[in-house]
Amino acid sequence: MxxxxxxxxxxxxxxxxxxxxxxxxxxxxEHIALQTDANLRAGLSPAEARRQAMLKFGGVEAxxxxxxxxxxxxxxxxxxxxxxxxxxxxxxxxxxxGKHIRIDNAAGVQLEIVGVAPTIKYQNxxxxxxxxxxxxxxxxxxxxxxxxxxSRDDPLQLIQxxxxxxxxxxxxxxxxxxxxxxxxxxxxxVRGPQIAVDxxxxxxxxxxxxxxxxxxxxxxxxxxxxxxxxxxxxxxxxRPSSVLRLVMGKGLVLVGIGTIFGLIxxxxxxxxxxxxLFDAGYVDLVAYLIVVPSLLAATMLAAYIPAxxxxxxxxxxxLRYE
Amino acid sequence: MAPKQKTDVLQGTLALMVxxxxxxxxxxxxxxxARRIEQISGGLLSVNQGTLYPVLLKLEQEGAISSEWGxxxxxxxxxxxxxxxxxxxxxxxxxxxxxxTAAIIARFFKANAEDLT
Numbered sequence: 428m429x430x431x432x433x434x435x436x437x438x439x440x441x442x443x444x445x446x447x448x449x450x451x452x453x454x455x456x457e458h459i460a461l462q463t464d465a466n467l468r469a470g471l472s473p474a475e476a477r478r479q480a481m482l483k484f485g486g487v488e489a490x491x492x493x494x495x496x497x498x499x500x501x502x503x504x505x506x507x508x509x510x511x512x513x514x515x516x517x518x519x520x521x522x523x524x525g526k527h528i529r530i531d532n533a534a535g536v537q538l539e540i541v542g543v544a545p546t547i548k549y550q551n552x553x554x555x556x557x558x559x560x561x562x563x564x565x566x567x568x569x570x571x572x573x574x575x576x577x578s579r580d581d582p583l584q585l586i587q588x589x590x591x592x593x594x595x596x597x598x599x600x601x602x603x604x605x606x607x608x609x610x611x612x613x614x615x616x617v618r619g620p621q622i623a624v625d626x627x628x629x630x631x632x633x634x635x636x637x638x639x640x641x642x643x644x645x646x647x648x649x650x651x652x653x654x655x656x657x658x659x660x661x662x663x664x665x666r667p668s669s670v671l672r673l674v675m676g677k678g679l680v681l682v683g684i685g686t687i688f689g690l691i692x693x694x695x696x697x698x699x700x701x702x703x704l705f706d707a708g709y710v711d712l713v714a715y716l717i718v719v720p721s722l723l724a725a726t727m728l729a730a731y732i733p734a735x736x737x738x739x740x741x742x743x744x745x746l747r748y749e
Numbered sequence: 750m751a752p753k754q755k756t757d758v759l760q761g762t763l764a765l766m767v768x769x770x771x772x773x774x775x776x777x778x779x780x781x782x783a784r785r786i787e788q789i790s791g792g793l794l795s796v797n798q799g800t801l802y803p804v805l806l807k808l809e810q811e812g813a814i815s816s817e818w819g820x821x822x823x824x825x826x827x828x829x830x831x832x833x834x835x836x837x838x839x840x841x842x843x844x845x846x847x848x849x850t851a852a853i854i855a856r857f858f859k860a861n862a863e864d865l866t
Contacts, residue, residue, distance in 0.1 A: 450828065451802065453826065453828075454778075454779055454802065454827070454828050455799070455802070457778070457779075457780070457821060457825055457826065457827045457828075458778075458779050458780045458783070458798065458799075460823070460825065461778075461780040461821060461822070461823070461827075462780060462798075464822075464823060483798055484797075484798050484799045485797035485798060485799040485800065486797070486799065487799060489799075490797075490799035490800060490802060490803065493800070493803040494802055494803045494806055496803075497803045497806045497807050497810070498806060498810070
């Protein structure tokens, strides 16, 4: 924990640093001077008195490090930044900046809200907006933390130098799960939903194939059942084209009704999906452009082939059918 | 140098000693606090008096003590620390906690000894 604080101290830069360093330097000097005086009174030689005093004070550099770490730990007042969701949740009609909160529990440290951050997705892309409080690491040291490093070059090249820096701070501090941000993003935001979407897509494609097959079978069967009727119509002088129009019209009415229902439900499902997925708020025109015409084509084909056959056979043969 | 795990415990104990010292003696500079703790604790700070300063800073940042420049015994500038009202409250709470913990540990050790015989 201490080494993490140290890491933070090293990374951050305090404005009051110089003044504080001066104060500490003066305090140390006076402390050693007072001890030296005491040693002199005890009868030591001036050189020995000073040497003993410094020895008693202990390692100045190690102490200074602790001191600096401690200073980095508390920027008064204790502050926090909340997200918009938090602000709306607790102060629907007021500005949260300047308000005070306690985290952990009622006896926790009081924090002053100094800013509002946008609400984002924190863990995955499907989560609902949630309350979030940001606190400075310097005021809330953690025993483990994630260090995010931006790089203009290949981030993988940075891993070893970073590990070296951490090792110089504390050789016992393990550093693990070093990976580029793209990986993290893909895992947490893209891959999971992508699998679900692919699955739904595959089921949709299978559904479409089944529908085409079923529709084709149904229409073709219906028309072929009317072979006898068609034969009579032909015998009475109907032309093949009007017979075709008759049976195909019926098929198209069927598909038309189905398409209207399908579109209504499709838009409904799409809205539900978009609500679930991140950044998918558009109507998938391609899907409609594939599904609707292919169903129409299948129906027309299903009606056309038997109707054509029926309209081309001789009336006597048609009448003998069945 | 003391091992790392020890430092946190030591710091907590030191902080309590600092508060008590300032409670008893009023305003005092770092050296004075160190001497007092050394006298009473019998050597806790005999080598590393310097470790006191991060603790003083911590307490000051927490608002338990305040500090200002003053003249030392030898008429040089020294930083004097004093207990704040919040620090006095903190001392009461921590004294109570400490006594409770100590009592529990004492009972624990005693019970253990009896069980073994």
